[in-house]
Amino acid sequence: MARITVKVIGPKNFAKEQLSIIRDLSERQLEAVARETETEIRSQIDASITRAGSTGKLKNSFFAEKHSEGWGIGNIEFLNSTTPYWAHVNFGSEAIGANRNFRVPRGAFQPGGSAPSSTGSKQRWVPGSGNFSFENPGPIAPRNYIAKTVAKINQIISNVLSRGI
């Protein structure tokens, strides 16, 4: 059988160059996935808000961050120091505090500066804005914004890869 030799004419370090291209591409795609995941988790938090007047502090505490092993969203140390209620809101909890009869810090319902009423209020409790207080009447409902975001990650990855960044 005849022996056929194929000669590839190209850059000297073909394999090395290809690896460099693949590395750059995967870095860009990973960053794109991180940024879109950041958008998704913020959107999930927004969708879970039930009262007007949100400052956006919780959602803005989640951001994409580069670290030695890649990208991450939601720096737990940062969350614990700036928005320590992040876990209570995500997982739900019986009470923030020592026991079931947690008393909220003194304040008032805003806008209006009204006192708590037995029929409840659709306003937002703002600590320090008044001299009222009340006992937490019920558990904090879970928002599951982390689980909802994780459930969408495969879709986010597909979207990024299909765009061929």
Add this chain to the structure above:
Amino acid sequence: MAPIVYEDDTNLENSLYDFLSAKITSESLTVIGENGDTVTPTLTLGWKFNSEWSLPVISLYVDSTNPVRSFVGNNRRIETFLIIVDIRALNDGMQKNLTRWVIDKINDGFPFYEYTPAGNNPTKTQTGYVTVDFNTNNIVRLGDDSALADKYRQNLSISAFITTT
């Protein structure tokens, strides 16, 4: 006027509830309770914890769905359901063991039943099977001063897909 039928969300919750309930019974599953006696874990539907329940409690509920279009030009959806399972235990060891037990039981999926209202005992017919993907498995850390129901708590989130026969 006919009562509303159970839709996929409630059928899925009840199917998983029935599946785990049957496993607890068939295995005579028990743990060591608060007073050193053997207790059977309580299985419940929904996210709200009732302080009258004795720990340990395994609660489950469907949180949300993600219906993507199956293909262009068609209104049929491929729907995945996000199921949240909370395991509330009396200590670290029980928390880990019960979590592992739940994961092992549902790893291979479970039967999907459609329920028909009939007083206190709805009738059920198996119409498919549910496959599961585990998304998150987190220890819930709400602080040393959290309520006992939150102190030794594990949170699982699962994506479930129903295949009807």
